[in-house]
Every structure is written in structure tokens, then in C-alpha cells.
Amino acid sequence: MTVLVCFACAFWAASARADDVAQQTLIARAEAFERESDPRQAIVAWSEALAASPSSRLARRCETRIAYLEARRENDFVPLARLMRMRQGGRASQTRPSIERFEATLDALPAGIVRKESRMLVAEAWMSSIRDPRRAIRAYRALLLLDALEGNERRAILSGLASAYSALGDSDAAVRALNQAGLGDTPVGATIRLEGERRVGRVAAYGALVVFILLAAAAIWRARIDLGAVRKTLAGPRIAAAVFVTVIPLVLARAYDASATDTFTLLGACVMCILFVASLAGEAFDARKPAKAFAVATACSAAFAVLATGYLLLDRAGGLIAIGL
Amino acid sequence: MTLKTLALFGLLLALVGCEDTGALTGTDAGLNADAGPAGNRQISYTPEGCAYAVTSPMVAGTAMHADEAGASPAPDHIHVSWAGPSNSTFAVNWRTGYDTMLSQVLYGTDEAAVASADGPGTGVTVQSGHSMVYGTALTFRLHEAHVCGLADGTRYFYKVGGAGHWSEVFDVATAPALASIESFTFAVSGDSRNEPSIWAETQKAINDHAVDFQVFSGDAVILGALQPEWDSFFEAASGDVSVQDVIARTPFMLANGNHDGLATNYLAQFALPQEVTPGERGEGEEWYSFDYANAHFVVLNDTSTSSLIEGAESTWLRDDLMAVDRTTTPWIFVIHHVPPYTCATAHSSDLTLRAAWQPIYDEARVDFVFNGHNHNYERSRPIRGFSTGGTEGQVQATGANGIPVNNSGTVYVVAAGAGAPLYGVDPSTTSYTHIAESVRNYVIVTIENRTMHYTAYRLDGTVLDQFDYTK
Ligand SMILES: [Fe+2]
Numbered sequence: 140m141t142v143l144v145c146f147a148c149a150f151w152a153a154s155a156r157a158d159d160v161a162q163q164t165l166i167a168r169a170e171a172f173e174r175e176s177d178p179r180q181a182i183v184a185w186s187e188a189l190a191a192s193p194s195s196r197l198a199r200r201c202e203t204r205i206a207y208l209e210a211r212r213e214n215d216f217v218p219l220a221r222l223m224r225m226r227q228g229g230r231a232s233q234t235r236p237s238i239e240r241f242e243a244t245l246d247a248l249p250a251g252i253v254r255k256e257s258r259m260l261v262a263e264a265w266m267s268s269i270r271d272p273r274r275a276i277r278a279y280r281a282l283l284l285l286d287a288l289e290g291n292e293r294r295a296i297l298s299g300l301a302s303a304y305s306a307l308g309d310s311d312a313a314v315r316a317l318n319q320a321g322l323g324d325t326p327v328g329a330t331i332r333l334e335g336e337r338r339v340g341r342v343a344a345y346g347a348l349v350v351f352i353l354l355a356a357a358a359i360w361r362a363r364i365d366l367g368a369v370r371k372t373l374a375g376p377r378i379a380a381a382v383f384v385t386v387i388p389l390v391l392a393r394a395y396d397a398s399a400t401d402t403f404t405l406l407g408a409c410v411m412c413i414l415f416v417a418s419l420a421g422e423a424f425d426a427r428k429p430a431k432a433f434a435v436a437t438a439c440s441a442a443f444a445v446l447a448t449g450y451l452l453l454d455r456a457g458g459l460i461a462i463g464l
Numbered sequence: 465m466t467l468k469t470l471a472l473f474g475l476l477l478a479l480v481g482c483e484d485t486g487a488l489t490g491t492d493a494g495l496n497a498d499a500g501p502a503g504n505r506q507i508s509y510t511p512e513g514c515a516y517a518v519t520s521p522m523v524a525g526t527a528m529h530a531d532e533a534g535a536s537p538a539p540d541h542i543h544v545s546w547a548g549p550s551n552s553t554f555a556v557n558w559r560t561g562y563d564t565m566l567s568q569v570l571y572g573t574d575e576a577a578v579a580s581a582d583g584p585g586t587g588v589t590v591q592s593g594h595s596m597v598y599g600t601a602l603t604f605r606l607h608e609a610h611v612c613g614l615a616d617g618t619r620y621f622y623k624v625g626g627a628g629h630w631s632e633v634f635d636v637a638t639a640p641a642l643a644s645i646e647s648f649t650f651a652v653s654g655d656s657r658n659e660p661s662i663w664a665e666t667q668k669a670i671n672d673h674a675v676d677f678q679v680f681s682g683d684a685v686i687l688g689a690l691q692p693e694w695d696s697f698f699e700a701a702s703g704d705v706s707v708q709d710v711i712a713r714t715p716f717m718l719a720n721g722n723h724d725g726l727a728t729n730y731l732a733q734f735a736l737p738q739e740v741t742p743g744e745r746g747e748g749e750e751w752y753s754f755d756y757a758n759a760h761f762v763v764l765n766d767t768s769t770s771s772l773i774e775g776a777e778s779t780w781l782r783d784d785l786m787a788v789d790r791t792t793t794p795w796i797f798v799i800h801h802v803p804p805y806t807c808a809t810a811h812s813s814d815l816t817l818r819a820a821w822q823p824i825y826d827e828a829r830v831d832f833v834f835n836g837h838n839h840n841y842e843r844s845r846p847i848r849g850f851s852t853g854g855t856e857g858q859v860q861a862t863g864a865n866g867i868p869v870n871n872s873g874t875v876y877v878v879a880a881g882a883g884a885p886l887y888g889v890d891p892s893t894t895s896y897t898h899i900a901e902s903v904r905n906y907v908i909v910t911i912e913n914r915t916m917h918y919t920a921y922r923l924d925g926t927v928l929d930q931f932d933y934t935k
Contacts, residue, residue, distance in 0.1 A: 194619060
């Protein structure tokens with residue numbers, strides 16, 4: 140009896156393994172059909188694979204692919220096959236004529252996932268492959284007219300729309316699209332908003348820089364007459380204080396991320412410069428005269444404010460690293 | 465004096481606004497002295513039927529399973545991984561309210577039986593685990609349970625919680641037998657960091673491929689010690705698919721990135737292999753390896769001290785790779801965060817890592833190294849050895865589409881930007897870059913015995929890079 144049971148078990152195990160092998164062959168075939176952009180054959184192969192061993196390790200993959208293809212069955216898979224071919228071709232196949240041809244087929248499509256995904260591909264292609272933001276805006280607008288957009292899809296479309304407007308230099312429209320998407324506070328939003336802020340910020344930053352350079356030049360011109368001022372500027376406690384406020388953050392930054400060192404070196408160097416000019420100006424101009432002391436303090440504060448604002452703006456957009464600092 | 469004060473103020477202003485600082489240790493555990501119903505701050509035990517021990521990180525409090533449901537026993541953030549052999553075990557982590565002590569997993573191969581059971585019975589087995597509390601708010605409890613002694617290549621159904629308070633049922637499959645030539649598929653992504661909607665899109669796309677498991681090259685969140693960041697990592701959703709739905713079914717094997725900071729949150733929320741090398745931190749989870757069928761995977765921590773990278777970790781890496789039997793395990797994949805080879809305009813190639821680890825990769829004839837940190841996609845030509853007297857990698861025999869010829873060299877891939885801002889690329893600056901693009905991406909790899917089908921996808925579904933490689 141035991142022998143018989145063991146034999147039955149062994150037979151069952153062997154046939155289960157044989158089913159698994161058959162399933163793997165069918166799965167390989169289904170995947171090949173998918174690579175060949177043939178969803179009709181692929182769904183047949185996936186279904187056969189699932190039937191070969193319905194409770195195997197790979198059953199979920201079969202179920203997932205069947206559900207995926209089934210949800211995109213519009214017009215008996217013809218539009219899906221076309222979309223799969225576009226995807227399979229990658230960016231290299233995305234030329235102006237090929238995208239125009241593909242886009243022209245979309246109006247006739249029934250509502251469904253394929254129409255939505257195809258329009259998304261078209262919009263991305265105009266924006267990223269062909270770099271025609273005007274056509275991208277049209278494509279994103281067409282997407283927004285579709286029903287049944289899920290939360291993330293709407294956000295992705297509006298964020299794409301914002302990038303397209305931003306590429307055209309229309310930061311107001313870009314910000315409007317972002318706010319509509321509720322993306323105002325995200326890094327994507329910050330990057331685009333930054334474009335607008337940079338234009339305004341640049342004028343203020345150059346203004347402050349000019350004042351600061353004039354102050355530095357005047358201080359150095361004055362100090363030239365009295366070398367003692369420079370010597371006093373470089374007094375021990377001052378150097379120690381400057382080293383403290385620049386080197387400590389650098390050490391901390393390095394401990395956390397070696398690649399952040401450059402950023403903090405730059406920040407430290409800028410702070411060091413401002414401190415030096417401030418000290419020099421303090422010595423060169425008669426600091427006992429309130430008006431002059433106030434002017435020096437204001438110019439240096441403005442320099443710090445510009446530095447800090449620039450740093451915060453860049454950081455908010457993730458731009459400190461992105462610009463290679 | 466005024467100026468000095470201003471200087472300090474200006475600097476502080478600049479630093480306070482910089483989110484990128486501060487992940488020095490990343491552990492905020494233990495700040496709160498009240499460990500609540502928990503007892504010890506660290507727990508170590510061998511789960512029933514397992515051949516390995518589990519040790520929690522040092523947290524505010526730990527406890528073994530107990531029949532106390534508490535006020536909010538509904539589990540969420542459920543996700544699976546492997547701390548033991550991929551063909552006979554799985555580990556699951558989840559979250560509940562602070563006073564829920566139910567830390568059990570109920571599993572079996574019959575979905576209906578698991579779904580209807582409220583405890584162990586015919587075809588349904590229960591395994592008890594432990595729980596941890598950490599952080600300053602102490603509003604939640606993290607649970608972990610390990611299931612061992614499973615049959616290979618089998619689909620299991622499971623739910624977590626405890627009597628009367630079970631989660632929905634998920635399925636997870638064990639790997640085929642070790643050295644098996646059965647085909648399998650895995651996904652590669654990295655740097656989800658700070659844009660949950662893109663992270664959700666990436667996981668949704670990976671979900672459509674129904675991969676067997678995922679590897680992730682680090683920087684899951686912007687700051688590893690901030691629990692809300694992890695909450696949005698798990699809860700990020702796209703339509704009806706959320707990240708937790710995906711990784712409750714596909715084991716998620718991750719590397720530590722500089723932003724994760726090997727924080728307590730990272731260590732407590734993921735159960736990873738815990739073989740401790742002398743010098744290794746995180747109770748052995750800092751670096752590890754695992755096998756899946758005929759492939760060997762090594763996951764390293766490269767955001768650590770150079771003495772550790774060049775010392776204990778290198779020694780372990782060499783020993784681990786040399787122990788691989790290449791006749792039965794032809795494939796070796798290495799995953800870590802920072803790229804030794806990159807053409808990105810942000811972070812340049814990490815020469816310390818290159819000097820420390822490439823000779824080992826070369827010696828062990830590693831097939832692919834997957835990195836992140838630079839948020840883009842890049843694939844190198846096969847590299848082995850260095851230029852004479854230099855630090856530049858030697859590009860080796862290259863076949864069609866930049867692939868190795870007969871394992872001529874190691875291919876270095878950067879596949880990241882599943883949420884973090886994209887960085888630029890400039891392939892003209894290197895001799896080794898085959899393809900590079902600044903784009904949201906993920907990679908799907910299928911291994912069929914000695915053939916690899918490799919496809920990198922953009923998030924819009926278009927194919928970014930594709931090849932077949934047989935060795
Ligand atoms: Fe990173």
C-alpha cells in the first residue's frame with residue numbers, strides 16, 4: 140500500500156514537473172509574441188500556459204498578462220498591436236511623419252485604455268523625442284478631454300503640459316497647469332516654478348552682486364592706503380570664526396554624502412568671500428560712523444540673502460546636484 | 465559683531481532649508497524612553513522551522529506575537545522579501561496601530577482555504593513573528609514574520625495579522641530549486657525618493673510584467689529616518705494599484721542608498737539576509753547575497769566609510785563571489801547604489817568604489833552591476849581590467865548592441881530615477897558608455913538557462929534598450 144502511494148506521489152510529482160516544463164515553453168512563446176507586437180497570438184499562448192499548470196509559480200504571470208491584454212482588446216487588438224509596435228520601436232522610430240501617422244489613427248479609436256495610452260505616447264513623443272512643445276501641448280490637451288482619467292494620469296498629463304509651456308517660455312501657463320494638477324509643491328512643480336523665479340531672481344541677484352563688488356572694490360581701495368586694515372581683517376579669531384562657519388558644515392556634509400562636498404565647498408567659499416569683504420569693509424570704513432556701518436551691514440546682508448535664496452531655490456528644485464554642483 | 469551674527473544667520477538659513485543634510489546616523493529610535501507594551505529594545509530568535517536567526521535593529525521596543533488586537537489592528541504596508549533561501553522561505557513585514565501585538569502569518573497553497581481560515585487547520589499553517597516600535601511619535605507598530613520549509617517553485621497564499629484581524633490574501637511564489645534552469649524574471653529600479661506619483665507609476669508598470677521579484681538600487685526615500693517618507697513610499701498609488709499591493713506579492717530586495725542612511729526605519733521595515741560579517745552594521749543587513757535558480761545576486765552598501773568599503777565589505781564580497789559554482793550558477797548580478805561607471809552630468813563615476821570592487825568583479829567575472837544615484841538610464845560596454853597605470857576601465861570585446869562576447873566583461877547599468885529629479889547625461893565624455901538617456905525608466909530581465917532577455921523601458925511604455933545575450 141505504502142509503495143503504491145509513494146508510486147502515485149512520484150508519478151504526480153513527475154507529471155506536475157512535466158506540466159511546469161510545458162508551461163515554461165508556452166510562456167517563452169507568449170513573450171516572443173509580445174516582443175513581436177502580436178497580442179492576439181500572445182493571449183492565446185498565455186491562456187494555454189495558464190491551463191498547462193494553473194497553480195504553478197508562474198500562474199500569476201499568465202493571469203496578469205491575460206488580464207492586461209484582455210483589458211486592451213478594443214477593435215480586436217488592432218490598435219493595441221499598433222501601440223505595441225510604436226513602443227517596441229523605441230525613440231529611434233519616433234520621427235515626425237511616423238508620429239503624425241500614428242496620431243491620425245487615434246481619433247477613430249473607441250474609448251478605452253489603448254486610446255489613452257496611445258495619446259500619452261504621442262504627447263511624450265512630441266515633447267521628448269521630436270521636441271516640438273506646441274504639438275505636445277495639443278496632444279496633452281487632447282488627452283485631458285478623455286474620460287476615465289485616473290488621478291495619477293491627470294497629474295501626469297498636466298505636469299507634461301506644464302513642461303511643454305515651460306519649454307515655450309510661458310511660465311505663467313506652466314504654473315497654472317501645475318496648480319491645477321496639485322503639483323505645486325512637488326519637485327516637478329519646483330523645477331518648473333524655478334524657471335520663472337530664476338528670471339526675476341537673476342535681476343535682483345545681479346543687482347546685489349554689483350553693490351557688493353562696488354563695496355569690495357571701495358574697501359580694498361581704502362585698505363590699500365592702510366595695510367594695517369588688511370592685517371586686522373585677517374586676525375586669528377576672525378579666521379577661526381570663518382573656518383568654523385564654513386568648514387564644519389562641509390565636514391558634516393561629507394560624512395553624509397561625499398558627492399555633496401562640492402556643493403558645500405562652493406557655499407563655504409562664497410560665505411568666506413562675504414565674510415572677508417565684510418571684515419575688510421568694517422576696518423576700511425570708519426565703523427564708528429553709524430551711517431557707514433549700516434551701509435556695510437546692509438550690503439553684506441544682501442549678499443548673504445542672495446546666496447541663501449539662490450541656494451534654497453536650487454535645493455528646492457533638486458537643482459544643486461542636477462547642475463553638477 | 466553684527467556682521468558675524470549676520471554671517472552665521474545667513475549660513476544657518478541656507479542649511480536649514482537644505483533637505484539634503486542630516487542623514488548621518490538616521491536612527492531616531494530610542495529617543496523615547498517609553499517602550500509601551502514592548503519589552504526589550506532588541507530581539508533575536510530563530511523562527512520555527514528556519515535555519516537562520518532573526519535579529520531586530522535596536523529600537524524603542526520589541527515583542528513576540530501575543531493575542532492582543534489593540535485599537536487599530538488592520539495591517540497595511542504589507543510586503544515580502546527573503547531573509548533565507550529564496551526557494552524555501554519568505555519573510556513578510558507590515559504595520560498596525562501601536563498597541564496591536566498580533567504578529568502572525570497564515571499561509572498555504574490553497575487560496576480558498578487560506579481566505580476562509582481564522583487560524584491553522586487543514587492545508588493552512590500559522591507562523592508567529594515579532595514586532596518593533598521606533599521613532600518619536602510611537603503611533604504605529606512594525607511586524608515581521610518568517611516562513612520556512614516551503615516547497616520550491618510553488619505559489620503560496622498568505623495573510624497577516626492574527627485571529628479575527630487578518631489582512632486580505634496575497635500570493636507569493638518560492639524560487640525554483642537552486643541551480644534550476646527554469647526561466648525567471650526580475651525587475652530593476654532605483655531612486656524613488658521624493659515623487660510618489662512617479663514611483664507608483666513605475667511599480668504599476670512593473671506589476672504588469674508580473675515579475676518573480678524585484679531588486680532596487682537604493683534611495684527609496686529622501687531621508688531614511690523620516691517615517692512619513694516611508695509611509696508615502698508604500699502608499700503611493702496609481703489608479704487602483706498601490707506600491708504595497710505590488711510588493712506584497714513580489715519579494716523586494718533593496719540596497720541602502722545615501723538618502724536611506726541605513727536608518728532604523730530601513731532596517732526595521734525590510735527583512736533581509738542577516739549573515740553578519742565582522743564590521744558589518746545593521747545586524748547583517750548592510751550587505752548580503754541570495755540565489756535565485758541559476759543566478760547569484762549580491763547587494764552591497766556603498767554609502768559607508770571607505771575603510772569598511774575597502775576592508776570588511778571587500779573581503780566579504782570576494783569570499784562570497786569566489787564561493788559561487790559557475791557551472792551551476794552561470795549568472796552573477798551585483799546591485800548597489802553609487803555607480804563606478806557613469807556619464808551623468810551630476811555625480812561622476814565613483815573611483816573609490818571602482819578601485820575597491822572592480823578587481824573583485826573582474827576576478828569573479830560578474831555579469832551585470834546595477835546602480836542608481838544618477839537619476840537616468842545608462843548601460844556600459846563590457847568592462848574588465850584597467851588602462852595601463854590608470855583608473856579607466858578597459859572596454860572588452862563587444863558584440864552587437866554593445867553586449868559582451870562570451871562573458872568578455874562586466875556591464876555596468878544605471879537604472880534609476882523612479883521618482884527623484886532626472887539628471888543629464890553626456891555619453892561623449894566616456895569611452896565606455898553604450899547608451900544613455902535622461903529619462904524615467906525600469907529594467908525587466910528574463911533569464912532562460914544561459915540566455916538573458918533584457919529590456920529597459922521608459923515610463924511611457926516605450927522600449928529604451930533591448931538585447932538578448934547568451935553565454
Ligand atoms: Fe543617491
